[in-house]
Amino acid sequence: MELKNKKWSLDEFNAIRAEVLKTWPTGEGVNFEEGVKYQETIPAKRHFAKLLVKAKKNGETLTQPRAGVALIDEHINLLNFLRTEGEADLLPSTIDSYTRQNQYKEAQNGIEESLKAGRSLLNGFPAVNHGVEGVRRVVESVDGALQVRHGTPDARLLAEITMAAGYTSYEGGGISYNIPYAKSVSLEKTIFDWQYCDRLTGLYAEHGIEINREPFGPLTGTLVPPSISHAVAVIEGILAAEQGVKNITLGYGQCGNLVQDIAAIRALEELGEEYMAKHGYQDMVLTTVFHQWMGGFPQDEAKAFAVISWGAAAAALSKATKVIVKTPHEALGIPTKEANAMGLRTTKQMINMLKDQVFPQTRELELEINMIKAETRCILDKVFELGGGDYAIGTVRAFEAGVLDVPFAPSKFSLNKILPARDNNGAVRLFDVGNLPFTPDIVAFHQDKIAERAKAEGRAASFQMVIDDIYAISKGRLVGRP
Template sequence: MKSLLLELESRAAPDLLTVTIDSHTRLKHFATAEATLARNPGHLNGYPLVAHGWGRGRELNESVKVPLEVRHGSPDARELLAVSLASGIASFEGGGISYNLPYAKDVPLQESLEAWRQVDSLCGVFAEHGVIVDREMFGTLTAVLVPPSISLAISVLEAVLAAREGVRCVSIAYPQGGEALQDIAALHSIPLLAERYLPESVETFSVLHQYMGVFPKGRSVADALILYGGLVGRIGGAAKIITKTNHEAYGIPDTRANVEGMRVTEAACSSFLDFVQVDQERVALERDWILCEVAELVEPLLACDDLVAAICRAFANGSLDVPFSASRHARSAVIPARDTRGAIRYRDCGSLPFSEATRKRQAQSLSGTNSDPDGLKVIESITADINYFAAHDVSKGEPLPQLLQEAS
């Protein structure tokens, strides 16, 4: 990990670097992580920070000049946070919803929300002593066709819970969906949502995750998609962009691919691309729609005395939901679809508490698409929506089995 970070730092000069944690550690199987580290370190799919311990963690942190962020996917990250903080790492991703539903099959939300309350509470104690920990909300969720208002609503709820525990620095991460105006509008919504729902004492940053869905295989198309993500992040005013690589379609990328991803993204942020302009009126309209939908999702819950209990009830009755959940604790009754421009809409709002006006607008936005309201073609069209960018590849029109290998 140290040589990877040093090489990325010297060759791509990013403003910060991330450390991704292996899946044994994510599931708190620390002994397994330690045994694998001793016997077969190549079999770990990330950095076993807890097994290494804070001493080595600190060594890693101090070996690079830029700050590190820990990214993982743990429904319960209390030990990992402790070792991260002891290592001097002050940026920590996750939340009781966003690190549960996409990652665990059967962890009750009550449990993950309580574990993350303790994470936030410890960050609050640090803040009182002048050490500000950046808490990043993983709005990417299941990473496939996530409607912007679901991503942002869940991040808002996690951020409100974090602020109540004393967290003072929040990053709201939003996943690039693929349609520029909608993605820019979502990024523009983040400071407005912070103003509306978070106390003034909390500093909020917006983060763009470059496209997390099925990536094109061809290198040039993959690079173009990375450039596109960089442009969207810049025009949307993202404080941070988490970059992808042109190896995405094939598996865990090597160092060179990571360097290239960062460099292409940096190029997207160059002033010679300043000529790229978007229709600000359309962006403002999209932004207002997103803000309205987020309000309809979160405000009934924020009005409850016990927000954690309200969130748990909402997922149980479907008034909060995520598409394609890995967890049993979300219904996944919501079905997304792309409109003719590629923006992500709701084909089926499930039991989300949307107003008549929102439902009507969603239905209208999908008119003109090939949506077949009652038949088998729903699956085909979702598949095509998932393969939106992969289909731009040399081999046009990925067959379904190909999708099954790639979508996760």
């Protein structure tokens, strides 16, 4: 099949599906019709999409951690602990690195070694190896709505198994799970493979099962300007909607300046609805997710809690539908379940204190919203133009031209010409706009903001600012001052 943003026919999907289910023996345990019937039995209180719809309607911000271990019983215990002790509203199954690279034999070895050791020797939950029956044990033993979180360029078999097993949300996308994660995988392949995941989700929707889909918003996680992540989020949302997905969550990673972060979430939801309507996708629900700081963390736990609290405050005041929560052990490695629960409770407390407060619609906030929208529209409209009216084709061409570009990405398919740095107030701007299709006034805005900081610091604007900003939070401040 040729890559294009067009809904796959059932025949096209099934032709590829036959091969996907053969890639590991557990694929033989997938039965779509039986999966639909099982999904119908999941109550609303454990249904991800329904909880998001309710939260959006009520103006609530739900909490969700990251978590995953190798063995089924240990994974169940971990998730139930985060639900009870961490008070998590939504729960994840973070997938292990071998599964993310489709290395199922190595994942199986990890399971067997974990059984011998009596503890997890994998950095996540190998759902493909556990198969529908094993994964369904998790669904039936955990009192919460479950989402698959991973980082997989080719996530087709993982989607088949977890959706048939009863998971009601699936994270990722052909851009956001390629450019920040892989070096040499082409965008044509990952967009195509993720169209499969979206078509599968769309097929469930056609049978009355609305499984939530969530593109990965933060991308590379450090100093990603809102317009870059927003453009990717909206494109992945459109690609999903074309395949029939009805419940989509668009994401954004915290930058650190409160006004910019609040503006970013508000602009993201408005842009998502604007472009969905513009292209005829109106029978769906859009929600937002705010990711707490994705860059370097302080090693000191007390300082780490401050970073978590700041992210919680920004999520609450922006009225994001949910927030992905960090732990005080971010700088130390895989967190204990107790540390994970503490991060959740810290976030929940902050959200509860701020839920009745409204951040004022100041002139500064309005200007920031308008700038983010203007920048994002420049990118989206150029991608659409490059694709001749097709976002899938346009995305491939846009990355080749640098019209879409992600800072610090490992992928050789991203030009990496743009360079972000903070302005004098800590908002993320562009020291170098690369080939982004911004208007002259937008380019001048970024130059002026960087020059203002350089003057305040008594140094020339340079790449050193970028380096200083990358490490600033881990060293105890937001802006990397000399």
